[in-house]
Amino acid sequence: MATMRDVAILAGVSTATVSHVINGSKRISPETTERVLQAISKVNYRPNTLAKSLRLGQTHTIGVLVEDIRGLPVAAIVSGISETLAKGGYKTIFHDLHLLEKLYNQYEQIGIYRQRINEGLALLQSSNVDGIIYVAMHDRHLDYLFDPMDTPLVFAYSHGTESDTFVTYSNRDSAADMVRFLLGKGHERIAVIAGHPHSYPTGQRLLGIQMAMQQAGLTIPQEYIRYGNWEYDSGLEQTLELLKTDPLPTVIFAMNDLMAAGCMAALLSAGLRIPEDVAVVGFDNREIASYLQPPLTTIALPTPEIGTRAALHIIDMINNPSTHPVREIIHCSIIERESV
Amino acid sequence: MATMRDVAILAGVSTATVSHVINGSKRISPETTERVLQAISKVNYRPNTLAKSLRLGQTHTIGVLVEDIRGLPVAAIVSGISETLAKGGYKTIFHDLHLLEKLYNQYEQIGIYRQRINEGLALLQSSNVDGIIYVAMHDRHLDYLFDPMDTPLVFAYSHGTESDTFVTYSNRDSAADMVRFLLGKGHERIAVIAGHPHSYPTGQRLLGIQMAMQQAGLTIPQEYIRYGNWEYDSGLEQTLELLKTDPLPTVIFAMNDLMAAGCMAALLSAGLRIPEDVAVVGFDNREIASYLQPPLTTIALPTPEIGTRAALHIIDMINNPSTHPVREIIHCSIIERESV
DNA sequence: AACAGGAGGTTAATTTATTAACCGAACGCT
């Protein structure tokens, strides 16, 4: 690979002049500029990023640390991140923690989490990244997971603490929106298949649901609220339980599309029609939602926006190191299909 | 950040000694070693990767260029790649071409492809990556898309040319396997919903299907072969056409899961039972396959292996620059569910 | 004529880590 020195010799000038021509950091006469440019294209010179970064102390590279790229929303977020970073002239160093399997038995394995996360962070820092974006799907409080560090950090999808910058989506308000949507369609007997009882999204979404009901002067009876484990089978099982209630709910709000799919299967096998007898809605807008029979009305996570905003924030933090942490909560949208 | 110089001063030695202690490149007395180690941990020293890479001429970084991370198999492949690279001590620079939208109108836009790909490659090369893995889902011939370069390159998923190293999966043999599997279940009237008529996978899979049939002394009648466009709707439409044949096929082999889903919907709406009246199989093993009613028997792409193998190859090429190109074709496996 | 000042370059220090070449002291051997 040609170096600046080769160019300088060929053009009959010093490396300083070549540098000034490239960066416009000093007036150079048109003739000299032309000679240097000629030389550059002749030897097909490209600046050595390593040398430049070493000298300047910044790499124009952002570390993206993900829990697991195989998680659908993670891939969509990373897509948004990488597009925005590239537009801003930043490169992306990608590191995957491969933590998908362990996603739900979180509290037991907190030590492993902590260790792996900090290894990942150390790796990225040793690559001299200018900033780090952490993309996680889980709902844990992350504050004490992170060793202190001086590299700017933003959380995408998951929450940070109060002193962190993060961008996430609104669990509570989205669930409330959905309830208002259902109310608007004339549904008053709304049943819920929640996720893991103690998880953060479950709590927040339940809160939003109850808020919206209350505002309409309604409540959800205890037997209409059931807890699953986010998986298809639990949606099926809990629906079977719901079918024992009398009167039946007119709509079932499953807290993710997988459980909604299980729910629909149970309903169908009980001979009920969707949405005529019981309507169903989900949460997440996974691929499966549009291929269910009937296609599922659900809530779309604002995944590309989360990525875009997170990337914008990290760039901002690099350029203005003293800015205050920002907490951005992006609204979800309801995707209306035929299950209501 | 502490530098080697800080460590040297604190330990009362030269930077050369510190370097030798860290790299074991020279005998250093136990006492001095101990003093240096103490100093390192005292100032929390970490070697500056940029300086090291600049001096040594290699970054231990691999560029991963993907057409679009939102494509499911791409994310799974990247997962395999990143895991293997990390184990091998390599970092990953990730660059996404965001080409998903344009995936099927390929021939018109070849100029854009070419330009974007080479911009991506140039970007990675300017980051001084030691090697590049290109992950694409499409079936184009890529030979003339790439400007010549000296950085080692391996193709994952898509084909390269004869002179490239690539790892992909077997379209023809997998389709043949599926036919043999169906034959073994007693099916002899096999209908096919193919993908785009002129696409590479369509051609190869059709070839495999006909090969396997021929070996069994059978052929597929012309009216049993229909072409879709890989989308749900086309699976539905083509199944409607197949239902006009007499006798009906006993099984429909859709060349992807989306078309298989459409096919099942058409069958169900025609009052046919799956698999009793007509069985259905797909290709890809997307998430949707396990949630269809009944769950779909399909072919699983060896995505993690493709990633793993590609990563291993690139590492090998870096360490042994003179090795010949290798073409690796990985076998798919049949995922047996309840649609047959 | 003398001097200021600007235009257009160059010199050399700097960023951090690696490593070939070198150097002094201690030790062993005849």
Place this chain on the structure above:
DNA sequence: AGCGTTCGGTTAATAAATTAACCTCCTGTT
């Protein structure tokens, strides 16, 4: 005693850029 090794370090060049400081003409002003 004299010589050759080995041990345990150090010195300084090197990788490829950036940039403050400096230097030399040349022009314009009084």
